[in-house]
Amino acid sequence: MSLGLAPALPRRRPSLTPMIDVVFLLLVFFMLAARFGQDTAIPLAAGGGAGEPWSGPPRLVDIGPEAVALNGVETPLAELADAVRPLTGAPDDPVVLRARDGAALQRVIAVSDALAAAGFQRLVLVE
Template sequence: MTSLIDVIFLLLLFFMLTSTFTRFAEVELAAAGSGATAADTRPLFLQLGPETVRLNGAEMTLEELPAKLGETRGEVAEDTPPQPLIVALRGEVSSQRLTDLLVALRGVSGFRATVLGAS
């Protein structure tokens, strides 16, 4: 019986050392307050609910959000600092819903998202 436990332990050790742990998807998060913004740039306010997304009070779907943000930003110079985007969570928003939003925002350039903490 002891030798069987030793073999099982060696197999377990072998499989743990030979397996690779890869990340399937990553979402980049920045610390609050990092990065420069222009003093005259007004932030956009985005409310994320379990079923709704509102950008400055206008309700839309998560799929429409990147196009609307692109229209809002318009044509700007490359050296222009990113426009702040404040994200507030409403109700019982799941972590998957927040991740979907951050993935959608990653495809839009020129914005710096800040997620407000729950109070």
């Protein structure tokens, strides 16, 4: 005699495999996205320390958001290296770089790259 009730089926436990797959994919994604660019080192001397005495004429490059000035005289970036060259006796004479008026770091790097490409070896960054 049957009461019309079906026998109870054993309860299925949920599978953790899809969740583990998702966690693994997220882990791989964040590992790949964490190191997307290359780190670059810019060789600059720290200013303000007691070192060797200054020799020669001043070589102060003020870097603004739009303009670059050598010793207070606005100079186009393309002509900056040619303007600094008569003020130095040797390529290892220091050239002082100073960011002004909220100049972006990329602007400072562009100026230092232009001077380094022209052969100036000692670029000193000051506040």
